[in-house]
Amino acid sequence: MKKKNSILIVEDEAAISAGLTDVFIYHGYKVEVAEDGAIGLDRALKGRYDLIILDVMLPSMNGYDICQAIREKDKEQPIIMLTAKSADEDIIQGLSLGADDYVAKPFSIAQLLLRIEAVLRRSGKSEIQTYTIQLNQERVIDLQNLLIRTQSGEVAFTRREIQVLEYLYQNSSRPVSREELLSEVWGYDPELSIETRTVDIHIAKIRRKIEMKAKDPQFLVTVRGAGYKLIFDIPNS
Template sequence: LIVEDEEAIRSGLMDLFVYHGYEVDYADDGRAGLDKALSGAFDLILLDVMLPGINGFEICERIREKEREQPIIMLTAKSSDEEIIQGLSLGADDYVAKPFSVAQLVLRVQAVLRRSRVVQSQQQTIALGEDVELDVLNLSARVGSRTVTFTRREMEILQYLHANAERPVSRAELLNKVWGYARDLDLETRTVDIHIAKLRRKIEQNPA
C-alpha cells in the first residue's frame, strides 16, 4: 500500500513496484490511507509523513494500536531529524528520506519484506537479566511489575542482541541481520540508533 498525496511521486512509485512484480494499492490522502491500512491486508505500507487530512504519524500510531507486525516504511523530508525520530518512535520499521534513490528504495522494501517472512525463533520466553522476561510470541515483556509491548522489529532486535550477548554487535551487523540489508549497501541511516534508544526507554530503569 502506497500512501502518498503527490501524484507524480505516487504514480512513479506505483509504476516502479509494479515493474518489480508487486501488486500495488494506493491512497492519495491520510483518511483513505488509514481506512485502507486498517481494513486491508498488506505485506508492506509505504507511508508519507505530510498528508492532507491525517498525517503519516497518526496513521502509523493507529496501525500500531491494532497490528504490531505490519511492516511500515515512512517517507520523510531529507533534512528533518524530528520526522525521522518521531516516525520510528511510533513504530515504523524504517524510513526513506526524500529525495531518495529509486534503487535503494527497492532494496530496502525487499529487505523489510524478506525479514517479515522469516520464521521466528520457537523459543517463547527469553530472560534478560533478573527483571526482564520477553514473551516472543505475544511481542511483550514483563519489566519488573510492568508489562510493555513491542513491534515485531523491536522484538527481533532484542532476540538478536540476546543471542549474541557475549560480543559487541555493530550497527551494520544489525542492519544486515535484523533489517536484512546487504552488508555492502551504502546506507546512511539513524534507524538502528533510534530503535535502540526506544528499546532502552522501554526496558531499562535508568536508560540515560
C-alpha cells in the same frame, strides 16, 4: 507464475505517487495508491498488502496516526514511512509507532528499492524462537507479547525492537555489529551500502525501555569498535 508482491502507496503528492507507481510496476510489484490519509487507512485495514509505503504529511489524517491504527490491528504488516523531515524526533516517532523503516525526502529511488526488498525479505522471518529474556530479578522481557515487565509496570515494544533484542540474546556471547543487525534483523544485503540510522535509533529506543539510566546502560552495552552486546543475569525460562 510467481505471485507479485503488492504495495499500497499512501502519498498525496501526485508527482511522487505517479513516479513511485511507475518504478514499482517496472520492478514487478502490484501497486495501489491512496492520496488521502483516511482513505489510505481504510484500504490498509481492509486489504492485504505485502508492504505499505506511508507518507507522514497527508490530508485528513497524518501518517503517524495511520501507522498506529494499522499496528493496533496487525503487528506484522510491513510499513516504510516517507518523511520530509530528517530530524531525529520525527524519525523516532515513526519507528516508535511500529514502522519497519523510514526514508527521508528527497530520497534515492535506488535506496528506497533496497529498503523495500529488505523489508519484504525479512517479513517472512518474524517468528519468535525465544519466549522470555530475564535481564535481572526485576526486569523480564516477554518477546511473544512485545513488552518488558518491571516493578514499575509494563512497557510495550515494537515488533522490530523485539527482533533486535532476540537476535542480540541469541548471539549474547559476542558483540553484534551495526552491519550485522542491518543484515540479519532488517534483511539488508551486506554487500550493499545502506544509508540509514535506523539501528542507532532502535538501540536508543530500546535502552530507554529496559535500562534504569539509558545514558549509562547496564544491559544493552556498546563494545567500542565491535558493536552491541546484551548482558543479562539469568537465562530465559
